[in-house]
Amino acid sequence: xxxxxxxxxxxxxxxxxxxxxxxxxxxxxxxxxxxxxxxxxxxxxxxxxxxxxxxxxxxxxxxxxxxxxxxxxxxxxxxxxxxxxxxxxxxxxxxxxxxxxxxxxxxxxxxxxxxxxxxxxxxxxxxxxxxxxxxxxxxxxxxxxxxxxxxxxxxxxxxxxxxxxxxxxxxxxxxxxxxxxxxxxxxxxxxxxxxxxxxxxxxxxxxxxxxxxxxxxxxxxxxxxxxxxxxxxxxxxxxxxxxxxxxxxxxxxxxxxx
Amino acid sequence: xxxxxxxxxxxxxxxxxxxxxxxxxxxxxxxxxxxxxxxxxxxxxxxxxxxxxxxxxxxxxxxxxxxxxxxxxxxxxxxxxxxxxxxxxxxxxxxxxxxxxxxxxxxxxxxxxxxxxxxxxxxxxxxxxxxxxxxxxxxxxxxxxxxxxxxxxxxxxxxxxxxxxxxxxxxxxxxxxxxxxxxxxxxxxxxxxxxxxxxxxxxxxxxxxxxxxxxxxxxxxxxxxxxxxxxxxxxxxxxxxxxxxxxxxxxxxxxxxx
Numbered sequence: 363x364x365x366x367x368x369x370x371x372x373x374x375x376x377x378x379x380x381x382x383x384x385x386x387x388x389x390x391x392x393x394x395x396x397x398x399x400x401x402x403x404x405x406x407x408x409x410x411x412x413x414x415x416x417x418x419x420x421x422x423x424x425x426x427x428x429x430x431x432x433x434x435x436x437x438x439x440x441x442x443x444x445x446x447x448x449x450x451x452x453x454x455x456x457x458x459x460x461x462x463x464x465x466x467x468x469x470x471x472x473x474x475x476x477x478x479x480x481x482x483x484x485x486x487x488x489x490x491x492x493x494x495x496x497x498x499x500x501x502x503x504x505x506x507x508x509x510x511x512x513x514x515x516x517x518x519x520x521x522x523x524x525x526x527x528x529x530x531x532x533x534x535x536x537x538x539x540x541x542x543x544x545x546x547x548x549x550x551x552x553x554x555x556x557x558x559x560x561x562x563x564x565x566x567x568x569x570x571x572x573x574x575x576x577x578x579x580x581x582x583x584x585x586x587x588x589x590x591x592x593x594x595x596x597x598x599x600x601x602x603x604x605x606x607x608x609x610x611x612x613x614x615x616x617x618x619x620x
Numbered sequence: 621x622x623x624x625x626x627x628x629x630x631x632x633x634x635x636x637x638x639x640x641x642x643x644x645x646x647x648x649x650x651x652x653x654x655x656x657x658x659x660x661x662x663x664x665x666x667x668x669x670x671x672x673x674x675x676x677x678x679x680x681x682x683x684x685x686x687x688x689x690x691x692x693x694x695x696x697x698x699x700x701x702x703x704x705x706x707x708x709x710x711x712x713x714x715x716x717x718x719x720x721x722x723x724x725x726x727x728x729x730x731x732x733x734x735x736x737x738x739x740x741x742x743x744x745x746x747x748x749x750x751x752x753x754x755x756x757x758x759x760x761x762x763x764x765x766x767x768x769x770x771x772x773x774x775x776x777x778x779x780x781x782x783x784x785x786x787x788x789x790x791x792x793x794x795x796x797x798x799x800x801x802x803x804x805x806x807x808x809x810x811x812x813x814x815x816x817x818x819x820x821x822x823x824x825x826x827x828x829x830x831x832x833x834x835x836x837x838x839x840x841x842x843x844x845x846x847x848x849x850x851x852x853x854x855x856x857x858x859x860x861x862x863x864x865x866x867x868x869x870x871x872x873x874x875x876x877x878x
Contacts, residue, residue: 449753455746473755
């Protein structure tokens with residue numbers, strides 16, 4: 363990474379009651395870089411991205427976007443900052459009460475103040491960019507398959523041409539072929555927009571494919587990071603155990619006796 | 621000692637829940653007076669709460685009016701000349717008390733549950749977080765339209781319920797007990813004062829606010845998937861019903877203290 367980071371996280375801490383989830387996490391993401399954060403369930407990946415995007419307030423630490431401190435922003439400032447972000451949620455999080463095109467156009471109408479007709483045109487064009495026909499635009503989210511919902515979610519995330527895109531488990535719940543289609547779309551969309559991307563995933567095939575750099579989170583801290591092609595030679599026993607999916611190793615799963 | 625600790629925990633939990641509800645209410649109220657105001661959403665909610673509740677409220681009101689006349693007739697038989705007061709008591713009972721309370725309880729069951737289920741499902745499927753990432757304030761988009769629609773729709777429903785309830789009493793009095801229709805209506809009109817109706821409308825506006833508030837609050841804070849949404853729905857209906865009866869007494873004491 364060269365130059366000032368697009369996203370800079372320092373000493374991020376977040377606890378829920380006595381459970382410490384983030385314990386002084388540091389992470390930098392460069393402009394136009396695609397960073398994938400891997401880690402087991404409950405290690406703090408989702409909490410980290412929720413803090414970055416402002417859905418959760420950290421207990422301590424600093425988050426800077428383009429050098430501007432964003433923790434503790436007022437609601438109005440936060441809403442303006444959100445125009446820089448797009449997010450693909452794990453379950454797509456499409457609004458069931460709106461048609462597909464209205465979902466994609468939502469941020470354009472509400473966040474960017476674009477008129478309804480123009481927003482619909484952009485929405486249909488964006489749906490085309492993720493491989494969906496214009497007829498899909500008039501359907502309801504409940505009428506779509508899981509893979510199509512992910513594509514619509516991706517279209518919604520990129521419709522406003524965000525500078526930063528967050529992908530939360532983009533391939534979870536999809537078959538391997540559809541997962542790969544989504545990975546290709548993510549690479550294409552991020553490249554076309556010149557956006558900075560932060561993804562969190564368990565899926566190592568996806569991580570290998572979409573990441574410039576991979577970081578591993580464990581017990582609320584980044585314990586290793588490096589170029590994606592070097593992860594197989596990381597020399598870190600935690601990373602080795604995770605990427606090979608081994609039960610034996612330094613990472614102990616919390617399993618209670620029956 | 622354990623008993624004292626248990627009581628202490630219950631008191632602390634109650635205070636904490638009350639504080640959360642108070643903050644939620646203040647936050648929601650503050651957004652009622654700040655742009656943007658989503659007029660289309662308010663109208664849609666008004667139709668959902670007002671128009672679609674008409675059948676159930678109307679049906680309940682006519683039976684309440686009918687049974688009130690029936691009970692008064694049998695009860696007032698014990699008092700010499702008491703029967704002549706049936707028209708007055710029916711109209712007074714419907715406008716001041718039964719119209720608002722019955723409509724409030726029916727709408728709490730129908731709409732309070734629906735709001736909690738809809739908002740709760742949006743919470744557990746990340747749709748509320750998605751709203752925030754699309755530069756849209758969830759309070760303004762989800763809570764404010766429901767609150768305003770509830771405050772306006774319930775008085776409108778109660779006006780209809782009052783008329784239908786009085787008509788129910790009229791039907792029983794004239795067809796079953798042989799009252800003179802013209803005299804019955806004349807008695808009703810002569811006895812009714814505008815403040816009887818207005819007090820009922822004030823009560824119903826407060827009830828409408830409480831129903832929407834509890835639906836939104838419990839839905840907004842629901843967690844844990846389908847079970848959490850189910851619990852939120854139950855809590856919304858129960859708490860709204862209890863609050864309606866509590867505020868019914870408080871408002872009656874305030875409005876009719878003189």
